[in-house]
Amino acid sequence: MSNHFDVQIKRLPGNEDIPLPQKMSELASGFDLYAAVEELLVLAPGDRALVPTGFAIAMPGELEAQIRPRSGLAFKHGITSLNSPGTIDADYRGEVKVLLINHGKEPFTVNRKERIAQMVFQLVPDIRLTEVKELDATVRGAGGFGHTGTR
Numbered sequence: 001m002s003n004h005f006d007v008q009i010k011r012l013p014g015n016e017d018i019p020l021p022q023k024m025s026e027l028a029s030g031f032d033l034y035a036a037v038e039e040l041l042v043l044a045p046g047d048r049a050l051v052p053t054g055f056a057i058a059m060p061g062e063l064e065a066q067i068r069p070r071s072g073l074a075f076k077h078g079i080t081s082l083n084s085p086g087t088i089d090a091d092y093r094g095e096v097k098v099l100l101i102n103h104g105k106e107p108f109t110v111n112r113k114e115r116i117a118q119m120v121f122q123l124v125p126d127i128r129l130t131e132v133k134e135l136d137a138t139v140r141g142a143g144g145f146g147h148t149g150t151r
């Protein structure tokens with residue numbers, strides 16, 4: 001690939017055994033993230049937890065990283081990321097964490113080194129907001145929230 005970005009990643013102390021985020025196939029868009037829980041964490045139905053990943057990153061200013069659920073965990077166990085997609089700001093230097101929630105009917109055990117979510121990098125355009133008194137007119141206007149149909 002011609003265009004690439006260098007992103008620095010730092011393992012946090014005590015996480016030498018945790019694999020770094022990994023693409024599981026050549027063209028995967030996400031890097032899978034591994035749980036850096038002490039040993040295991042049990043999520044009862046309806047419970048949520050901030051799951052550590054054991055690393056921090058520094059990316060170029062034109063990027064952000066999104067934390068997205070793994071569809072397999074969502075489909076098989078009802079496990080997803082509550083704030084999906086989670087936002088990792090380019091200037092964030094703390095540990096990347098995954099806010100998991102159990103929407104399933106059974107308790108779910110997160111084991112150390114288990115893949116719990118994925119991290120997708122995105123370009124963030126440099127947007128400058130300009131305040132105006134009037135916006136330009138469009139056919140849609142203020143219609144929304146299903147106004148084009150009955151559902």
Ligand SMILES: O=c1ccn([C@H]2C[C@H](O)[C@@H](COP(=O)(O)OP(=O)(O)OP(=O)(O)O)O2)c(=O)[nH]1
Nearest residue numbers: 067083086087088089090092095096097098099
């Ligand atoms: O799933 C997530 C979401 C956020 N963060 C970290 C990185 C991000 O840069 C920071 C702030 O996230 P966000 O802006 O979503 O949270 P906030 O509630 O607005 O907090 P803040 O006031 O710190 O921005 O928290 C994570 O590690 N995982």
Ligand SMILES: [Mg+2]
Nearest residue numbers: 087088089092
């Ligand atoms: Mg914020």
